[in-house]
Amino acid sequence: MDLEGWGLPAWTYRDPDFFALEIARIFRPAWQIAGHESELLEPGDYLTFDYIGENIILIRGDDGAVRAFTNVCRHRGARIMDGAKGCAKKLICPYHGWTYDNAGQLTAVPGRAGYGELDRERLGLSALEVEHVHGFLFVRLEDDGGPSVAEMLAPYADDIAAYRFDQLRPLGRETLRPRAVNWKIIGENYCDTLHVGVAHPGLKRLMGESYAVDATEHADRMSGTIRTKPSGNPTERAYQHFLPQIPHLPPERQRLWTYIRLWPNIAFDIYPDQIDFMQWLPVSPTQTLIREIAYAAPDGRREMKAARYLNWRINRRVNAEDTTLLERVQAGLGSRSYARGPLSKEEVALRHFFARMQRMFPELLRNRVRAEVNGSGLPSPAPSRRRRGANAA
Numbered sequence: 367m368d369l370e371g372w373g374l375p376a377w378t379y380r381d382p383d384f385f386a387l388e389i390a391r392i393f394r395p396a397w398q399i400a401g402h403e404s405e406l407l408e409p410g411d412y413l414t415f416d417y418i419g420e421n422i423i424l425i426r427g428d429d430g431a432v433r434a435f436t437n438v439c440r441h442r443g444a445r446i447m448d449g450a451k452g453c454a455k456k457l458i459c460p461y462h463g464w465t466y467d468n469a470g471q472l473t474a475v476p477g478r479a480g481y482g483e484l485d486r487e488r489l490g491l492s493a494l495e496v497e498h499v500h501g502f503l504f505v506r507l508e509d510d511g512g513p514s515v516a517e518m519l520a521p522y523a524d525d526i527a528a529y530r531f532d533q534l535r536p537l538g539r540e541t542l543r544p545r546a547v548n549w550k551i552i553g554e555n556y557c558d559t560l561h562v563g564v565a566h567p568g569l570k571r572l573m574g575e576s577y578a579v580d581a582t583e584h585a586d587r588m589s590g591t592i593r594t595k596p597s598g599n600p601t602e603r604a605y606q607h608f609l610p611q612i613p614h615l616p617p618e619r620q621r622l623w624t625y626i627r628l629w630p631n632i633a634f635d636i637y638p639d640q641i642d643f644m645q646w647l648p649v650s651p652t653q654t655l656i657r658e659i660a661y662a663a664p665d666g667r668r669e670m671k672a673a674r675y676l677n678w679r680i681n682r683r684v685n686a687e688d689t690t691l692l693e694r695v696q697a698g699l700g701s702r703s704y705a706r707g708p709l710s711k712e713e714v715a716l717r718h719f720f721a722r723m724q725r726m727f728p729e730l731l732r733n734r735v736r737a738e739v740n741g742s743g744l745p746s747p748a749p750s751r752r753r754r755g756a757n758a759a
Contacts, residue, residue, distance in 0.1 A: 396630050411426050537640055
């Protein structure tokens with residue numbers, strides 16, 4: 367059965383066993399943004415990040431290095447630090463008082479004599495790999511030999527370099543938005559350019575037909591240019607008017623909106639006036655948490671402040687439109703009338719995503735083809751065998 371140019375089967379968006387495979391094969395080895403360098407300026411500054419059942423702490427040590435650990439005491443497994451961020455010279459477990467320094471080393475154990483031989487070197491906090499890329503801090507739970515973040519983003523390094531990511535500062539608070547949909551639906555919608563002209567009239571008014579998409583092995587890029595023709599919508603028209611010149615951006619990027627999606631669940635919304643990153647964090651087969659933070663370079667101009675506010679107004683409407691679309695898809699995928707759908711040749715990034723998923727999960731073909739032929743999202747039952755006897759034919 368040749369499935370090139372087709373989407374994933376509907377059951378993969380709600381099946382708990384498949385979701386468990388995704389967590390193991392995709393998300394535990396995947397790089398995830400935890401924060402930005404600017405959030406950990408001084409020794410002891412830390413931030414925490416919840417991800418697929420783990421709480422991760424990133425902390426800057428006295429030596430200036432940023433390290434990542436699972437936020438778990440090595441004594442009895444208690445969580446050590448609370449809150450999204452803070453500053454601590456020592457990490458003290460609130461259960462029994464085991465104490466770690468900001469390099470993760472075990473430094474004090476109350477009642478030390480009662481433990482006999484205790485190897486402090488081996489009982490430091492469990493360390494995770496950290497990668498610094500364009501000012502952002504990435505971590506991963508497991509190393510599967512896959513590429514670095516820098517290698518994954520290399521095809522779009524020039525796009526990113528122009529915006530000076532390393533000089534960004536948080537523009538607002540972290541936003542967490544639960545969505546009652548499978549994580550894949552969010553990522554697919556993000557790189558689906560065909561729906562923009564239909565479902566996002568504001569983006570259509572702002573960018574016309576300039577929306578474009580391309581895909582590489584680990585990342586996709588979408589982009590559109592803000593038109594000079596004034597929009598009929600007052601918020602959009604005001605954004606067009608107030609968006610100022612950005613001294614460090616070349617002319618072709620002054621009014622360009624660029625979106626870069628990084629495998630498997632990270633996106634950068636790159637605007638002339640600010641940068642947003644978004645993660646869609648899987649919670650269950652039908653629950654996902656969207657994590658967003660906006661960043662910007664320091665700029666006190668009043669027109670810049672106006673442009674950033676108007677950008678937020680525009681994209682708040684886009685997010686509301688997308689939320690409705692995501693819920694429609696999740697509901698429709700529960701119908702027994704739907705198995706999987708065909709893809710247009712213009713759906714470049716979606717084709718790339720689905721092909722990768724099918725390579726990673728060969729059981730999509732081995733175990734479920736007969737179910738799809740039946741037009742349902744469930745495996746076909748085995749043929750019944752009637753008992754021999756009085757009721758036999």
